[in-house]
Amino acid sequence: MMTPVIAETAAPKGERTRRAILETAVDMASAEGLEGLTIGRLASGLEMSKSGLFAHFGSKEELQLACVEAAREIFLSEVIRPALRAPRGIARLRALCEQWISYAERKVFRGGCFFDAAAAEFDSRPGEVRDRVAATWRDWLAMLESAARKAQEVGELDPEIDPSQVAYELNALVTAANRSSQLLEDEAAWNRARSAARRLIDSLAVARQS
Amino acid sequence: MMTPVIAETAAPKGERTRRAILETAVDMASAEGLEGLTIGRLASGLEMSKSGLFAHFGSKEELQLACVEAAREIFLSEVIRPALRAPRGIARLRALCEQWISYAERKVFRGGCFFDAAAAEFDSRPGEVRDRVAATWRDWLAMLESAARKAQEVGELDPEIDPSQVAYELNALVTAANRSSQLLEDEAAWNRARSAARRLIDSLAVARQS
DNA sequence: CGAGCAAACGAACGATCGTACTATTTTAAT
């Protein structure tokens, strides 16, 4: 009569609603901001009571932190993990850029990249939320940087350049498309970002012998 | 007994306080957002009554619009006008970038570039405020683009490239520094932006005969 | 100087915010 070690039973009720809440919350927050996100409106959007929803988090800040964590996981599975399927080196660097652009272009979040919005909102507001958002950005930049470094190590990228500078530039070129699309409704920005990233990487690539 | 055509008398009382209000408001808004900016806190920060302050604008949206306009004028005098002193062509393109970086680095607004924050905040929120913010961004991008085009016309820049693509890339490289500084407290970003812009422009510059 | 108007104030409005409590319902394990 052993209970299975790995339970394939559905998650308990609480977990399930918590997940449903966060799915909606993250979507709202990407468009209205984590501060503009309101417990009342979130609850009525989910057709449940404010207090019932509130009990899952205990405070608005905890709700915001949970949103950041949920968004982070989506980012991981939509951008990072797909890119990690590309072979190390310059190919992965390209994949990281392309996956980011595609993730933003597909509007995985209604308001565009969740972290772009959250970064702008909290960049002058100390607290745990800001710290988590900043940490996620740092991880992303570190990912770009280490991909660039690896590309140098395997001789695909100019050994003279600074990998963190490459990370800075690629991140800049790629994330700017989000703003252009969201604010200026310029959908051509996605391809601008693509060719900008391509040109930058190509210009730093070590010429291959044919 | 003619009244002087150009009055050097101080502006009437109402104008003066309105200006004082906006000076503080724009500063607060750059850090807390135009929506996070509250009439109550703004009033108490200025040591005046909510209603007295409110009367100057009539609605919060009008206050926000006035903030955008005030910030726009500051942006013009801190970035655009100084850059226009540089001669047309590639020099002006460089000047636009440098003035933007310097403006953001000097923290003319407490929360970094006002328009970067406002753009992120309103990019998913229709309304007049968003339209004015977007228009300001478009003007800025158009300025970069026309500088690049002029540089082509005078033979300083590769005639093959697309000026609007150059504008996109320069804007991206330069504005990313604001986010890195504000969120990640990475002050090295300013020089990253400088060298990124320089390298991009140099790579597109037509080699000069010596 | 004093009339008239613009500017600032104080108090109050209804709405909504985040949060705290208690009560009720639903779930999960015996």
Added chain:
DNA sequence: ATTAAAATAGTACGATCGTTCGTTTGCTCG
């Protein structure tokens, strides 16, 4: 089927939001 626990609902609180209104202050100009 019973029961303890977990999840949700209901209600209310104090604070603060944007806004309105009537009054009072103080500037400005004939």
